[in-house]
Amino acid sequence: MRTVRLTVYRFDPTSDERPRYASYEVPYRSGMTVLDSLLYVKEKLDHTLAIRYSCRMGICGSCGMTVNGLPRLACYTQVKEVGWRIKVEPLKNHPLVRDLVTDFTDFFRKYKSMRPWLIRTDAEEQENPTKQYTQSDAELERYIQFSYCISCGLCYAACPVVTALPEFPGPQALASLYRFLADTRDHGRRERLRIVDEAVGLWRCHFAGSCSQVCPKGVDPALAIQLLRREAMRG
Amino acid sequence: MRTVRSQARSYPLVLKTMLVPVGYTVERWSYTLQRVTGVVVTLYFVLHVVETGNFIGGPNVWYVPPKDFAAAYYQHVKELLHNPVFDAGLVVIGWMVAFHTINGIRLTLAHFGITLGKPARVDPESPPRSFSNLQRAIFWASIALATFAAVYSVDALFGVLSG
Numbered sequence: 223m224r225t226v227r228l229t230v231y232r233f234d235p236t237s238d239e240r241p242r243y244a245s246y247e248v249p250y251r252s253g254m255t256v257l258d259s260l261l262y263v264k265e266k267l268d269h270t271l272a273i274r275y276s277c278r279m280g281i282c283g284s285c286g287m288t289v290n291g292l293p294r295l296a297c298y299t300q301v302k303e304v305g306w307r308i309k310v311e312p313l314k315n316h317p318l319v320r321d322l323v324t325d326f327t328d329f330f331r332k333y334k335s336m337r338p339w340l341i342r343t344d345a346e347e348q349e350n351p352t353k354q355y356t357q358s359d360a361e362l363e364r365y366i367q368f369s370y371c372i373s374c375g376l377c378y379a380a381c382p383v384v385t386a387l388p389e390f391p392g393p394q395a396l397a398s399l400y401r402f403l404a405d406t407r408d409h410g411r412r413e414r415l416r417i418v419d420e421a422v423g424l425w426r427c428h429f430a431g432s433c434s435q436v437c438p439k440g441v442d443p444a445l446a447i448q449l450l451r452r453e454a455m456r457g
Numbered sequence: 458m459r460t461v462r463s464q465a466r467s468y469p470l471v472l473k474t475m476l477v478p479v480g481y482t483v484e485r486w487s488y489t490l491q492r493v494t495g496v497v498v499t500l501y502f503v504l505h506v507v508e509t510g511n512f513i514g515g516p517n518v519w520y521v522p523p524k525d526f527a528a529a530y531y532q533h534v535k536e537l538l539h540n541p542v543f544d545a546g547l548v549v550i551g552w553m554v555a556f557h558t559i560n561g562i563r564l565t566l567a568h569f570g571i572t573l574g575k576p577a578r579v580d581p582e583s584p585p586r587s588f589s590n591l592q593r594a595i596f597w598a599s600i601a602l603a604t605f606a607a608v609y610s611v612d613a614l615f616g617v618l619s620g
Contacts, residue, residue, distance in 0.1 A: 290480075291479065291480045292480050292481075314474070363575075363576060363577050363578065364576055365576065366576075366578060367576045367577060367578065367579055368576065370579055380481075382474050382475055382478075382485070382488065385470070385471050385474040385475075386471050386474070386475065404576075428488055428491070428492075428564075429484065429488070429564055429567050429568070429587075430478075430481075430484055430485045430487075430488035431481075431482060431484030431485060431488075431585070431587060431588060432478075432481050432482075432484070432485050434585035434587050434588065435481060435482050435484075435485070435585070437585075439579065440579035440580070440581060440583075440585070441579075442576075442585040442586055442587055444484075444585065444587040445573055445574065445576060445585065445586050445587035446576075448567050448568060448569075448570050448573055448587065449570050449573075449576070451568050451569070451570070452568075452569055452570035455569070
């Protein structure tokens with residue numbers, strides 16, 4: 223039977239002096255994902271391995287990790303796609319909790335700071351709605367691509383600017399801000415632009431495009447950020 | 458919950474992330490090249506100003522500019538720079554200046570939202586719309602024109618083509 227050789231990053235900051243890599247041989251079966259192979263390790267070979275996952279179908283965004291050097295969703299990555307020798311490490315740019323589990327506190331704090339909800343000025347209408355908010359197809363297409371984000375943090379892990387400058391909001395937060403800025407139902411344009419028009423804000427993106435390359439949902443944060451720049455320059 | 462900071466925060470890994478974009482698309486390589494060429498050209502510019510200052514006698518030229526003193530510096534710097542190593546360095550600088558300029562124009566256009574695709578519904582089969590054909594064409598044009606500048610520099614400094 224064909225086997226997959228997994229080399230997995232192991233580090234428990236509460237007990238280990240330094241990180242190490244552990245190797246496991248996992249029997250391959252057709253359709254096996256990287257997450258499947260890690261779950262095999264956890265169930266059959268080493269119960270102490272820490273991983274995070276939930277839906278197993280690329281929807282929840284929990285199982286982001288670095289697979290052979292690139293950030294990927296483990297459940298969305300076929301073993302056959304990446305080869306029979308697979309190196310699995312935690313996501314970069316996220317603080318480590320243990321083994322392959324990273325801390326998303328900073329990531330979600332930045333996301334929340336972008337106010338990712340519709341900002342409306344008609345409070346009375348919001349309390350007692352009298353009509354529906356219709357949009358044309360063209361209006362919808364201005365932002366629908368960016369609304370597919372599942373907050374998996376892969377773009378954040380791939381961004382070289384976040385690596386060099388941890389205060390940078392990151393591609394996910396900036397793209398989510400543009401998603402609402404481009405929505406015709408939103409009234410928060412000035413407020414949103416003020417949030418990112420900072421020294422360590424929108425202008426620090428250097429268009430490396432890695433965020434768009436690794437996004438499993440086709441959100442294309444690099445495009446959103448460049449369009450956001452254009453909006454910011456218009457004022 | 459006790460956590461440790463990601464190792465990527467350390468300076469060696471910051472440099473590795475910036476300088477080794479293995480596995481990523483040409484946009485990331487462009488990012489790396491733009492950073493490296495920017496730093497090198499800036500350093501060259503500083504050295505160039507110093508070197509030019511030395512050519513005319515250094516800071517003392519503002520006080521007492523004796524002809525012999527200036528001539529000595531001129532000869533010294535001229536002899537120092539007239540060697541194949543410096544000429545080869547100028548070829549590299551020629552490549553870098555041309556690349557940084559043209560790729561910089563590409564990035565400026567992108568930052569204004571020009572040359573990028575328009576947002577639309579997600580098509581899993583298509584590459585990201587920010588990686589437009591025009592963007593990539595300008596990137597490869599910057600490589601080609603920079604290489605042309607380097608070839609021109611080789612010919613101008615070493616007379617390879619014109620003999």
